[in-house]
Amino acid sequence: MDTSTLFDFINKHDLAVISTVSLKQVPESAVIGVAVNEQLEIIFDTTTTSRKHRNLQFNPNVALVIGWDNEITVQYEGRAQQLTGEELEQAKAVYFTKFPDGTIREQWPDIAYYIIRPSWVRYSDFNTDPPLIEETVF
Secondary structure (H helix, E strand, O other): OOHHHHHHHHHOOOEEEEEEEOOOOOEEEEEEEOEEOOOOOEEEEEEOOOHHHHHHHHOOEEEEEEOOOOOEEEEEEEEEEEOOHHHHHHHHHHHHHHOOOHHHHOOOOOEEEEEEEEEEEEEEEOOOOOOEEEEEEO
């Protein structure tokens, strides 16, 4: 599947479920607001007091599910990195375009921004016969 189709699908969704691994090596999931750039990198914010932030400091590997309506979904795996410096400013521009209210959270003392770089993406559309299932490895 071409990246522009994946970008369009991810970009039309505001929410995703992210799964991280805890210090005790158990999975933990949460709903996050997601923005995506042209390289299919997912950008999100969280507080430094959240379980996901603590987990990502320990293990940056994540899995996400995006879009569970209309029998179409994207499964996404990658590595998360907390952003700083110029890379943070570029990512916030993408994120604030999708979530203008993010500028309010930007003032919080415990806010952190992450980017997830994809390693594997699976697009599944069960509205076709046979279902359309395509995987991309990065």
